[in-house]
Amino acid sequence: MFTIRKATNKDVKKLTEVGKKAFYLPHKDAIPKHIMDVYLKENFNEENIIAEINNKNFEYRLLYVDDTLAGFSKIILNQKNENINLENVTKMERLYLVEDFFGKGLGKELFKYNLDFIQKENQKGIWLYVWIKNFRAIDFYKKVGFKKIASYDFPISATETRPNYLLFLEF
Structure with a gap:
């Protein structure tokens, strides 16, 4: 049995833990440890999560x-992208699962929940960046209908980027 609900400030500690684990897993062999440590500290700290x-x-x-x-998931409504010529599109910044829960259809359920939500908000589509070597995620996004429309250099640090695809699903 699973449930989906909106995050509150009481969830911050767990969110930071899950976020770090979920980001680390597909990138652990590609990002040097010292850069990974800084990225995780800067992007998955309690202050940032509370603010968001x-x-x-x-x-x-x-x-x-x-x-x-x-x-968990993190979306931003009405987030334009220079490669998408539509108004009212949503950016999905995170759709993360802990590895223990892979293969159970839970990612699809969380994604469907977000789709229902953003369609009720009159969004015309959803877009995201995904690292080109995150094959599990790319496979998932293709199965739910996303199309590659561009490439993007995702900044990991001041001196390093990782090649990403820009994927888009129009409704």
């Missing part, structure tokens, strides 16, 4: 299996 949860433009949704946080 309290920002009305960000939507965090938590996926629980029983009492365990199995994953």
Whole structure:
């Protein structure tokens, strides 16, 4: 049994832990440890997560299996992209699952939950960046209908980027 709900400030500690684990897993062999440590510290710290949860433009949704946080999503409504010629599109910055919950259809459920939400908000599509070597994620996104429309150099540090695809799903 799983549940999905909106994140609150009480969830910050668990969110930072799951975020670090979920980002680390597909990138651990590609990003040098000293750069990874800084990236995780800067992007998954409690101050940042609290600020984002309290920002009305960000939507965090938590996926629980029983009492365990199995994953979460972060979307930003009305987030334009220079490669998409539509208004009212959503950026999905995170759709993360803890490895123990892979292969159970939970990512698809969380994604469907977000799709329903953004369609009710009159969005015309959803876009995201995904690292070109994150094959599990790319496969998932293709299965739910995303198309590659561009490439993007995702900054990992002041001196390093990782090649990403820009994927888009229009409704």
